[in-house]
Amino acid sequence: MDKQKQASINNMSDNKTTNWLAYSGMAFEMFAIIGIFAAAGYFLDKKLLTTPFLLIILLMIGSGIAFYRIYKQLS
Numbered sequence: 001m002d003k004q005k006q007a008s009i010n011n012m013s014d015n016k017t018t019n020w021l022a023y024s025g026m027a028f029e030m031f032a033i034i035g036i037f038a039a040a041g042y043f044l045d046k047k048l049l050t051t052p053f054l055l056i057i058l059l060m061i062g063s064g065i066a067f068y069r070i071y072k073q074l075s
Contacts (some may be wrong), residue, residue, distance in 0.1 A: 026073060030066040037062025 041058030045051045 022073075026070050030070060033066040033069070034059070034062045037065075 037058045038055065041055035044054045044058070048054065
């Protein structure tokens with residue numbers, strides 16, 4: 001009985017660790033997607049002299065993609 005209890009506690013601990021790693025991975029992925037789109041918008045605005053329109057548009061597109069990816073991973 002004592003071994004079963006300890007095995008159950010170990011499984012719960014492993015699940016918490018796995019969940020924590022998955023969620024932190026999603027945060028880094030979201031940060032990277034939004035950052036790449038924002039950087040692309042910034043550099044395109046500088047090149048095409050359209051400040052800040054492309055930055056805002058690409059930032060919104062990147063945010064939408066990032067939130068969609070998180071939604072798909074959680075469902």
